[in-house]
Amino acid sequence: MTETLERWSASLARELDIADFEVDIDAVxxxxxxxxxxxxxxxxxxxxxLVGYAAGRAAALGEASGEEATARASEIAAALARSLER
Known part of the structure; x- marks a missing residue:
């Protein structure tokens, strides 16, 4: 499964013109x-x-690097989800 996801991620990143961005598949x-x-x-x-959008926006505005923005948005999303756990 991991190899398939890595290939898919790399192919999609190339098509989206973000091939230089490394995706942390396990974190996603x-x-x-x-x-x-x-x-x-x-x-x-x-x-x-939404996490990807927020991270991209923060990085584009120079608020953080892409990696930092992604980590921060992920932390916020995970904390909110856990607080609403059914």
Whole structure:
């Protein structure tokens, strides 16, 4: 599974013209898992999308590096999901 996800991630990153960005697949899947279990399963893709958007925005505004912005947004999302755990 990991090899397939790595290939998919690299291919998609190239197509999106962000090939130089390294995706931490394990971190993305862990965050998706927290959202899916604490909120609802459909919260997983929504959460990862919003975290990516927020991180990209923060990095574009110069508020943090891409990695720092991603880590911060992920922490916020995971904490919120855990606080709403059903």
């Amino acid at each position: 899947l862990a965050l998706a898992g927290v959202a899916a279990h604490a909120v609802l399963r459909p919260a997983a893709p929504l959460t990862t999308y």
